Amino acid sequence: MPYVFEIYRAGNTLEFSKHYSSRWNKKGVKRSKRKISTKEEQREVNKRQAEKTLRLLLNENFMPSDIHLVLDYNLSNRPESREDMRADADDFLKGMRKLYKSNREVFKYIHVMEKGKKGALHHHLVINMPKSLGMREIINCWKGKGRTHFNPLDETGQYKKLASYLIKYSDGMLRDPEALQGRRWNSSHNLRKPKLVMKKVIKDKGWYQKVAYVPKKMERDWYLDKESVREGIHEKTQYAFFTYTLIKTNQTWKETELQWSDEEIESIFN
Known part of the structure; x- marks a missing residue:
């Protein structure tokens, strides 16, 4: 067989x-x-494949001391739409590219937008963290829109749980809660592909x-x-x-x- x-x-x-x-x-x-409907099974297939793809990308491109960065919003700065949230992310990423370039560093990232069950909005990013840069410089790129949370990646190099976490919380940002397809994350174009x-x-x-x-x-x-x-x-x-x-x-x-x-x-x- x-x-x-x-x-x-x-x-x-x-x-x-x-x-x-x-x-x-x-x-x-x-x-x-067959135990579940076509729509449900396709959703599970897509989700598991997305998690595998993201897990391999994380394992290939990031290492211990790199950062899982979470950006949240103050109530006064909360965006009104997905498009506004995307614009905030683009502005942050533009500042980060400029920061890394000025320090002669290459900027790598994976970005996921999260909408919680109660409506709270967050940006999750996994970024490389060169020793030449400090947290304060990265915080400044968020321009006071809310808090920043820095979570260093562990020493194993296996980021299965992080991939699962990011895929889980990307569900709320799909264009339609019932959609079978949707862009779960964005990333820099310089990531190495797993082999x-x-x-x-x-x-x-x-x-x-x-x-x-x-x-x-x-x-x-x-x-x-x-x-x-x-x-x-x-x-x-x-x-x-x-x-x-x-x-x-x-x-x-x-x-x-x-x-x-x-x-x-x-x-x-x-």
């Missing part, structure tokens, strides 16, 4: 996934019965094993993120999937750009 095996390299992480596909013969693999280091159809195996592990040749330098292990049924295809992530230890940022070697790939099947 063939299945698709993929590995993505993103910064300090390797993300593995196995799933059956309608593109290949699946004799003996049965679909689960798909393997996509392989495994044809000579039976049912794939739902086992997350670190290959022996990688045990010294990698560990399993136990919270990343997930299995389930795809809402649209109704076929099973399984995914997990490994995190590299004792690694400098430059080392995250090393190529994934053929030897390391082959060790996964041993």
Whole structure:
């Protein structure tokens, strides 16, 4: 029963996934019965895919000491529309680009707008934070519209929870609460793309094993993120999937750009 095996390299992480596909013969693999409506299942598919894309972007482009920045509004400065909120973000980003350029730094960001259940408005940004810049300079770019909250990224390089958080709170800013599509975030154009280091159809195996592990040749330098292990049924295809992530230890940022070697790939099947 063939299945698709993929590995993505993103910064300090390797993300593995196995799933059956309608593109290949699946004799003996049965679909689960549909349990939810088409609109609901499509919403879940879109949301999970958006979360994966954002997670990989965060892992690839940001590192410990970079910042999850939250900008909120004073009551007197609260925007009246989504367009006004977007204009405030554009003004902040313009100031940030100018600030970074004046310090000979490159500015990278991912931006999400949030509308809370009670109507509170926030901007969430993940930004790189060079040592040459201070918080006060960034606060000044918000021009007194409200408070700024600085949350340093942790040392793991695995920002799965942050991606999930941002996707969850982007729901309120979609053009229509029932829409199946919508722009959940904006980002700078200089972000590196995660690398798909393997996509392989495994044809000579039976049912794939739902086992997350670190290959022996990688045990010294990698560990399993136990919270990343997930299995389930795809809402649209109704076929099973399984995914997990490994995190590299004792690694400098430059080392995250090393190529994934053929030897390391082959060790996964041993």
